[in-house]
Amino acid sequence: MEASLQNYAVEVEDLTVAYDAKPVLWDIDLKIPQGKLLAVVGPNGAGKTTLIKAMLGLIPSVSGVIRFCWGKAAIGKKHIGYVPQSGSVDWDFPATALDVVLMGCYGRLGWIRRPGKADGELARQTLKKVGMAEYAGRQISQLSGGQQQRVFLARALMQQADIYFMDEPFKGVDAQTEKAIVLLLKELKEQGKTVVVVHHDLQTVADYFDWVTLINLQVVASGPVSEIFHEENLKKAYRSTDTLLRSGMAV
Amino acid sequence: MNSFFALLGDYTFQTVALGSMLLGIISGVLGSFAVLRKQSLLGDGVSHAALPGVVMAFILLGSKNTEILLLGALVSGLAATLFIIAITRHTRIKFDSALALVMSVFFGLGLVLLTYVQKIPNSNQAGLKRFIFGQASALLQRDVHLMAACGLLLLLLVMLFWKELKLFTFDSDFAHSLGFSPKTLNLLLSAMIVLAIIIGLQTVGVILMSAMLIAPAVAARQWTNRLWVMAILSAFFGGISGLAGTAASSLVPKLPTGPAIVLCVSLLVLISLLFAPGRGILHKLYRQEKNRRLLKTEGAAGNVSSI
Numbered sequence: 001m002e003a004s005l006q007n008y009a010v011e012v013e014d015l016t017v018a019y020d021a022k023p024v025l026w027d028i029d030l031k032i033p034q035g036k037l038l039a040v041v042g043p044n045g046a047g048k049t050t051l052i053k054a055m056l057g058l059i060p061s062v063s064g065v066i067r068f069c070w071g072k073a074a075i076g077k078k079h080i081g082y083v084p085q086s087g088s089v090d091w092d093f094p095a096t097a098l099d100v101v102l103m104g105c106y107g108r109l110g111w112i113r114r115p116g117k118a119d120g121e122l123a124r125q126t127l128k129k130v131g132m133a134e135y136a137g138r139q140i141s142q143l144s145g146g147q148q149q150r151v152f153l154a155r156a157l158m159q160q161a162d163i164y165f166m167d168e169p170f171k172g173v174d175a176q177t178e179k180a181i182v183l184l185l186k187e188l189k190e191q192g193k194t195v196v197v198v199h200h201d202l203q204t205v206a207d208y209f210d211w212v213t214l215i216n217l218q219v220v221a222s223g224p225v226s227e228i229f230h231e232e233n234l235k236k237a238y239r240s241t242d243t244l245l246r247s248g249m250a251v
Numbered sequence: 252m253n254s255f256f257a258l259l260g261d262y263t264f265q266t267v268a269l270g271s272m273l274l275g276i277i278s279g280v281l282g283s284f285a286v287l288r289k290q291s292l293l294g295d296g297v298s299h300a301a302l303p304g305v306v307m308a309f310i311l312l313g314s315k316n317t318e319i320l321l322l323g324a325l326v327s328g329l330a331a332t333l334f335i336i337a338i339t340r341h342t343r344i345k346f347d348s349a350l351a352l353v354m355s356v357f358f359g360l361g362l363v364l365l366t367y368v369q370k371i372p373n374s375n376q377a378g379l380k381r382f383i384f385g386q387a388s389a390l391l392q393r394d395v396h397l398m399a400a401c402g403l404l405l406l407l408l409v410m411l412f413w414k415e416l417k418l419f420t421f422d423s424d425f426a427h428s429l430g431f432s433p434k435t436l437n438l439l440l441s442a443m444i445v446l447a448i449i450i451g452l453q454t455v456g457v458i459l460m461s462a463m464l465i466a467p468a469v470a471a472r473q474w475t476n477r478l479w480v481m482a483i484l485s486a487f488f489g490g491i492s493g494l495a496g497t498a499a500s501s502l503v504p505k506l507p508t509g510p511a512i513v514l515c516v517s518l519l520v521l522i523s524l525l526f527a528p529g530r531g532i533l534h535k536l537y538r539q540e541k542n543r544r545l546l547k548t549e550g551a552a553g554n555v556s557s558i
Contacts, residue, residue, distance in 0.1 A: 077429065084422065094481050095417075
C-alpha cells in the first residue's frame with residue numbers, strides 16, 4: 001500500500017465546497033507529505049483561502065474527508081496551526097502584541113483554564129523569535145502591516161503545532177519581513193513540520209517552497225516544485241482568467 | 252449640600268440608586284463585548300423585542316409581578332436574538348438588516364398587544380408602559396435583589412469564560428480553528444447580553460436601554476488599550492452614571508431617573524471622546540497641529556504651507 005510507504009500530513013478526499021449553488025471547490029483530492037513546505041497557488045477566485053478554511057473545518061463542505069497525521073498517528077485540531085489573513089480581524093481591538101500571541105496557547109489550555117507564567121514567558125520568547133521583542137506591550141493597531149503579520153505568525157508558532165496553514169503571510173509585508181518569514185518557514189520544515197501556505201508571487205515559489213499545489217476550483221497539479229511547477233501547468237491553472245502572461249510580464 | 256446627605260440616608264433613594272448602579276455595572280461589562288463585536292445595536296433590538304414578551308406574560312399569566320413580566324421579556328428577547336442569528340447564518344441578509352427587521356416586527360407586535368391589553372379591565376394598574384420608558388423610582392428592594400442575582404451570575408460567567416470571549420470577539424475564525432465553537436460562544440455571549448438588557452428594562456426602559464449598553468463601553472474604549480481595563484472602566488462609568496443620574500433626578504424636581512442616567516453616561520462619552528489621551532479628538536488635533544508646525548519650520552519645501 002502506498003500509505004504505508006509514505007506518511008501524509010494532510011489527506012483530502014473528494015472535497016467539494018459551494019457557496020449557495022455555485023461550487024467554489026470541486027472534487028479536490030490532495031495528499032500533502034509530511035515535512036514539506038507547500039505553496040497553494042492559483043489565480044484570484046481559485047478557492048485558495050476556501051481550500052484552507054475547508055481543510056480546517058471553518059466553513060462547511062458539501063462533501064469530503066480530511067485527515068491530519070503526525071508520524072503514523074491521526075491528530076486533532078490542537079496540533080494544527082493557523083495564520084488567517086491579517087485583514088480578517090479588526091486591529092483596533094484593545095489588546096497588546098503579547099496578548100495576541102498568548103492566544104496561540106488557548107487551544108492547548110482548553111476551556112476555562114487561563115495561561116500561566118510559563119505561557120507568558122513562551123509568548124515573549126516567540127515574539128523575540130519573530131523580531132518583535134520590543135513591541136510586546138504595544139497596542140496592535142499601532143503596529144505596521146508587516147509587524148501585525150509577524151504577530152500573527154508568532155501566535156501560530158505559540159500553538160506548537162505539527163501542521164501549519166498560513167493564508168497569504170507575505171501579503172503587504174516589506175522585503176525584510178518577507179525574508180524573516182521565509183527563514184521561519186524553513187526552520188519549521190527542518191523541525192519536520194508541514195507548512196501549507198497560500199501564495200501569490202509565482203516568481204518566488206521555487207525559492208521558498210519544495211512542494212506546490214496549483215488550483216483553480218479543481219486541483220490542476222500537485223507535487224514537488226521541480227516536477228510540476230512549469231509553464232504548461234501554470235497555463236492550465238490560469239487558463240480561465242488568462243492572467244498568467246500579463247502577470248508574468250508585470251512582475 | 253445638606254439635602255444631598257439627607258438623600259443618602261433615604262431608603263427609597265438607596266434602593267433606586269443601588270439598582271441603577273448595578274444596571275450600569277452589568278451593562279458596562281457586557282456592553283464592552285457588544286461594542287467590540289460591532290453589535291452595539293443588539294441592545295436596541297433586544298430591548299424593543301422584549302416588549303411583546305412583557306405584555307404576553309401579563310395576558311397569559313395575568314400577573315403583574317415584575318419577575319413574571321421580566322421572564323416574558325427574557326423569553327421574547329432570546330427568541331428575537333435566535334431569529335437574528337438564524338437569519339444572518341442562513342440567508343444573505345447582514346446582521347444590521349436582520350436586527351432592524353426583527354426589532355421592528357417584535358416591537359410592532361408589542362404595541363399591538365399593548366393596545367389590546369388596555370381594553371381589558373384591571374390592566375391600567377399593570378403598569379406595562381413603564382417598560383417602554385422605564386420607571387426607576389418604582390424599583391423595589393426585591394427588584395434590586397433580582398438584579399443583583401442576575402448581575403452576579405453574568406459577571407461570574409464573564410470571568411469564567413474571559414479567555415474564550417476575548418478570543419472569540421477578536422478573531423472568531425482562529426477561535427474556531429483552536430476548537431472553540433463560535434456558534435456556542437455566539438449563543439453564550441448573546442444570551443448574556445440579552446439577560447443584561449432585560450434586567451435594565453424596568454429602570455431605563457426599552458428605548459434607552461441600548462444607550463446603557465453602548466455608552467459606557469464607548470467611553471471606556473477611549474482611555475485604554477487593554478480589554479480588562481476597558482471592561483472594568485466601562486463598569487465603573489456605568490455604575491457612576493447610575494448613581495449620579497439617580498441623585499440628579501432626586502434633587503431636581505420632575506427629572507425622570509432613566510433619562511437622567513442616560514444623560515450622565517452621555518456626558519462621560521462626550522468627555523472621553525474629546526479629552527482622552529491618544530484617541531481623544533483634542534489630542535489628535537494637537538498632534539496634527541504639532542506635525543504641521545514641524546513640517547513648516549524644518550520640513551518640506553516652501554510650497555507645502557500654501558496648500
